[in-house]
Amino acid sequence: MLAILAILALIFLTNQSSRLLSFIAATPRAMFSRAFKQLVQDSILTVPFWIAIAITLTLQTLAPAQREQKLFSRGLAEDGVWFVYEAVLQSIIIVTYVDLLARLYGKYASFLTVTSLNQPPGWLRFLIAILLVDFLYWVQHYLHHKIPFLWKLHSLHHSQTELNFFTDFRYHVLEYIVRHTVLIIPLLIFKIDVPVIAAVAITQRWYSRFYHGNIRTNLGPLKYFLVTPQSHRIHHSIEPQHADQNFGAIFSIWDYLLGTASTDRKSYPQTGIADAGFPHRTSGRISEILLAPLRQMAYPFRSRSSSR
Numbered sequence: 001m002l003a004i005l006a007i008l009a010l011i012f013l014t015n016q017s018s019r020l021l022s023f024i025a026a027t028p029r030a031m032f033s034r035a036f037k038q039l040v041q042d043s044i045l046t047v048p049f050w051i052a053i054a055i056t057l058t059l060q061t062l063a064p065a066q067r068e069q070k071l072f073s074r075g076l077a078e079d080g081v082w083f084v085y086e087a088v089l090q091s092i093i094i095v096t097y098v099d100l101l102a103r104l105y106g107k108y109a110s111f112l113t114v115t116s117l118n119q120p121p122g123w124l125r126f127l128i129a130i131l132l133v134d135f136l137y138w139v140q141h142y143l144h145h146k147i148p149f150l151w152k153l154h155s156l157h158h159s160q161t162e163l164n165f166f167t168d169f170r171y172h173v174l175e176y177i178v179r180h181t182v183l184i185i186p187l188l189i190f191k192i193d194v195p196v197i198a199a200v201a202i203t204q205r206w207y208s209r210f211y212h213g214n215i216r217t218n219l220g221p222l223k224y225f226l227v228t229p230q231s232h233r234i235h236h237s238i239e240p241q242h243a244d245q246n247f248g249a250i251f252s253i254w255d256y257l258l259g260t261a262s263t264d265r266k267s268y269p270q271t272g273i274a275d276a277g278f279p280h281r282t283s284g285r286i287s288e289i290l291l292a293p294l295r296q297m298a299y300p301f302r303s304r305s306s307s308r
């Protein structure tokens, strides 16, 4: 019986992986042009991108969280490289993976689909979707802190000592895979419309770029409802007393409801991770700036330490 199951699993995996490989082999130019399009047309050439950068840099000048951090800092240069890498990873690996996940769901698990969330008016569907996605984002973020191997992946994001607008692009490719698995399957089950998912994703992405900035604000009473530059800096804090707090992506309500909200709503600590073995960039040479992210991608597989 086990042998039959193993053979069936092998046939299934071979079938899927050969399909995936032929898809990848057939369309390398299409995927690279998609990466270029995402980077240039969807980011660099859009007005919101430059407005968001201008607002973040202005706020960083007027009210910096860390005064000694330069406007065009070492961290900004590092994460600018991650910004380019992320466009490539998203366009080639993540889009392919999500597409495969959706096909597999459609073929083998579509009986799980619930259509009732498609009935309400558009604004209510957006509200339901943003709450659902934000909660799922909280769940996968929590898992990335609590499961040792996932923490090694996620520690790349936390290793930045100079938080900035582009730090939200600094993620291990396997973290994207885990994150999209947690996010996509419930969205397929509840049959959330693709335009609604896109609107939620854009909202979340722009907002998280803002609160990764070196900005000194906790947004006053809004902090009980929204993630803020101060609350997310606590999440990135190198201080042990701040560990594993403030997991929210847009809303802080999940942290208050689930007991992970920090009581420190005022301080702006240094950020980073405690592991001295993390392969930080060692010089300002262009080759080093370009290669450091690749060494950091290998870090979870060679690091014996997962200390925070």
Ligand SMILES: [Zn+2]
Binding pocket: 141, 145, 154, 158, 235
């Ligand atoms: Zn985190």
Ligand SMILES: [Zn+2]
Binding pocket: 157, 212, 232, 236
């Ligand atoms: Zn962050």
